[in-house]
Amino acid sequence: xxxxxxxxxxxxxxxxxxxxxxxxxxxxxxxxxxxxxxxxxxxxxxxxxxxxxxxxxxxxxxxxxxxxxxxxxxxxxxxxxxxxxxxxxxxxxxxxxxxxxxxxxxxxxxxxxxxxxxxxxxxxxxxxxxxxxxxxxxxxxxxxxxxxxxxxxxxxxxxxxxxxxxxxxxxxxxxxxxxxxxxxxxxxxxxxxxxxxxxxxxxxxxxxxxxxxxxxxxxxxxxxxxxxxxxxxxxxxxxxxxxxxxxxxxxxxxxxxxxxxxxxxxxxxxxxxxxxxxxxxxxxxxxxxxxxxxxxxxxxxxxxxxxxxxxxxxxxxxxxxxxxxxxxxxxxxxxxxxxxxxxxxxxxxxxxxxxxxxxxxxxxxxxxxxxxxxxxxxxxxxxxxxxxxxxxxxxxxxxxxxxxxxxxxxxxxxxxxxxxxxxxxxxxxxxxxxxxxxxxxxxxxxxxxxxxxxxxxxxxxxxxxxxxxxxxxxxxxxxxxxxxxx
Numbered sequence: 001x002x003x004x005x006x007x008x009x010x011x012x013x014x015x016x017x018x019x020x021x022x023x024x025x026x027x028x029x030x031x032x033x034x035x036x037x038x039x040x041x042x043x044x045x046x047x048x049x050x051x052x053x054x055x056x057x058x059x060x061x062x063x064x065x066x067x068x069x070x071x072x073x074x075x076x077x078x079x080x081x082x083x084x085x086x087x088x089x090x091x092x093x094x095x096x097x098x099x100x101x102x103x104x105x106x107x108x109x110x111x112x113x114x115x116x117x118x119x120x121x122x123x124x125x126x127x128x129x130x131x132x133x134x135x136x137x138x139x140x141x142x143x144x145x146x147x148x149x150x151x152x153x154x155x156x157x158x159x160x161x162x163x164x165x166x167x168x169x170x171x172x173x174x175x176x177x178x179x180x181x182x183x184x185x186x187x188x189x190x191x192x193x194x195x196x197x198x199x200x201x202x203x204x205x206x207x208x209x210x211x212x213x214x215x216x217x218x219x220x221x222x223x224x225x226x227x228x229x230x231x232x233x234x235x236x237x238x239x240x241x242x243x244x245x246x247x248x249x250x251x252x253x254x255x256x257x258x259x260x261x262x263x264x265x266x267x268x269x270x271x272x273x274x275x276x277x278x279x280x281x282x283x284x285x286x287x288x289x290x291x292x293x294x295x296x297x298x299x300x301x302x303x304x305x306x307x308x309x310x311x312x313x314x315x316x317x318x319x320x321x322x323x324x325x326x327x328x329x330x331x332x333x334x335x336x337x338x339x340x341x342x343x344x345x346x347x348x349x350x351x352x353x354x355x356x357x358x359x360x361x362x363x364x365x366x367x368x369x370x371x372x373x374x375x376x377x378x379x380x381x382x383x384x385x386x387x388x389x390x391x392x393x394x395x396x397x398x399x400x401x402x403x404x405x406x407x408x409x410x411x412x413x414x415x416x417x418x419x420x421x422x423x424x425x426x427x428x429x430x431x432x433x434x435x436x437x438x439x440x441x442x443x444x445x446x447x448x449x450x451x452x453x454x455x456x457x458x459x460x461x462x463x464x465x466x467x468x469x470x471x472x473x474x475x476x477x478x479x480x481x482x483x484x485x486x
Contacts (some may be wrong), residue, residue: 018080020194021136021148024152025129027187028092031180033120033157034164035064036414040296041307042173049173052108059326062226062415063112067119068126069411070219074211076404077128077263080397084128084135085195091124092191096184103178114177123407129363130387130403131274132195135396144388146330151384152325158379160318162292166311209256210263218408219246225415229422268398273337276463277390278409283456284382285410286417288375290353290449293418294425298442302360302435316369320376321383326386337389338463342380345453347374347459352450356443360435389463417452421445 039046039060047057078086095118102114130150137146168175172341224241231238256262267277292314299305299313332340351374358367390406391399426439 006478012406016096017194018136019219022133022149022191024187024190024194025088025132026150027183028088028095028125028191028221029150030153030157031095031184031187032068032126033160035118035122035180036068036411037158037161037292038168039064039175040162040292041310042169042176042197045169045173045307046111046361047437050106050108050111056108056112059112060115061427064119064122065226065411065415066222067339067436068118068122069119069222069387069408069415071123071133071215072127072408072411073264073401073404075124076131076400076402077211077409078124079128079400079404081129083197084132085402085469087124088132088370089120089188089194091128091204092184092188093360095121095125096181096188098370099177099179099184101180102179104176107284114246123433126407127162127403130391130407131399134391134394136401139392140331144332144384147391147465148329148332148384149326151387152322154387155321155325155383156318158288158313159435162314163311163318164298166307166309167426168474169307170327182378186348196419201288207255207259207263210252210259213248213255214263217245217252217411220245220248222415225412225419227425229419233387233423264401266399268394272466273389273392274394274402274405274467276280276459277337277341277386278405280341280345280459280463281390282409282413282416282467283452283459284348284386284413286413286420287348287352287449287453287456289377289414290364290417290421290445290452293421294357294442295368297425297438299359301438302442303362313364313368314372316372316438317379321379322373324380325384326377328380330387332385336467337385338460340381340385341389342457342460342464344378344380344385345457347381349450349457352446352453353395356446356450358442360439366383371448382399420452421448424448 043057043060046052046060052060075091075436077086098114098117098121102111102118104112105111110305130147133146133150134143137143164179165176167177224238224245227241228235228238230418252264256264256266295313296310299310300307305313308422330339354374355368355371362368387406394402425441425445428444
């Protein structure tokens with residue numbers, strides 16, 4: 001029996017050991033999220049120092065996304081099968097070493113390689129961290145509270161990444177890579193002492209054919225999405241990449257159907273709440289990452305802001321998430337995840353739509369700040385709720401898989417959203433130097449962001465409808481079952 005049994009709790013009053021476990025894995029997920037966005041403002045300084053081409057520069061960001069989004073599913077199932085603690089410790093150690101490497105190298109190719117390795121490590125830490133929480137805190141108020149705190153670090157990492165990027169870039173771009181290393185090492189020591197040895201699944205083989213085809217297909221899919229805006233969506237290389245990725249993923253599904261020990265039990269996808277959380281999460285995050293990219297360009301190239309000013313422009317959203325997420329659990333317990341997800345997505349749709357008003361003379365307080373406030377509120381309401389809904393009702397033996405699925409959806413959704421928004425911006429002259437040219441591409445790009453968010457709103461509405469239908473279904477008492485049997 002797992003030692004997690006003695007640590008597991010249904011109470012929301014926890015001892016120091018439980019708080020230690022929760023904060024340790026939460027810090028690591030915060031680092032994972034931070035690295036997605038923290039290099040954004042530092043890119044011009046990196047390009048000038050290392051002499052990277054524009055195409056190579058995008059891979060400083062995309063290399064991390066490729067490793068993270070491409071291997072999350074494999075990372076989640078590996079945590080279930082090989083042991084959550086073991087996988088978590090190894091991945092955090094690799095993350096720390098890759099962070100140190102990225103801050104010390106003087107070669108662009110090595111920098112990109114370090115980013116890919118960090119993304120690969122995050123693909124194993126993120127689902128392992130979520131499954132450690134969901135198997136330590138039993139489903140209900142205790143788990144909801146734990147996931148809400150966990151989500152504070154994840155959501156704050158995404159929103160605060162740009163803030164830290166601007167602050168650290170003023171000192172030197174290398175600090176955006178070096179900062180996570182000591183934090184990861186402290187988390188590694190804490191995890192070694194605090195996290196118990198969870199029982200792995202016994203009597204299960206490892207699905208190597210599924211692991212190879214699934215990982216290769218996912219990596220090629222993310223690679224194609226990231227590269228397409230630069231070389232063209234209809235370019236032969238793009239089409240070949242997508243065709244091979246599709247063939248590998250179809251092969252993966254066939255293998256999983258026939259395998260006695262599948263990497264991905266396809267039946268888990270029949271869960272309506274899990275499916276809605278994954279699809280809704282992909283759209284939610286895809287719209288946000290696309291919006292973040294557009295706003296960075298607008299603030300720096302249209303309004304002429306510095307890296308530090310741009311970072312501080314995102315600060316209100318980060319503060320709302322940091323202060324609001326720990327307090328969202330009672331609301332989720334009271335109204336349920338479908339309603340909080342719906343409210344969060346509505347806030348984002350309104351925030352994106354309001355930003356359509358901006359021009360080259362727009363003031364921050366009247367035009368930018370309202371969107372930042374709405375984005376902070378939306379993240380606070382929806383991010384924790386998506387994590388809770390994606391793992392609710394899933395057995396402990398598949399919590400890593402459920403966590404990997406959700407994080408895969410978020411990362412692939414973010415990659416696709418950014419790629420589509422970049423393509424629209426480029427097609428409308430948005431990458432030209434003048435503020436007027438950027439504004440020409442800004443409106444259609446923001447319209448696409450809003451459209452993606454509206455699709456997410458439709459998924460959220462379907463969750464409300466499903467909840468209402470379930471509430472209206474009659475509950476059969478024992479005597480009713482006997483009558484039906486007769």
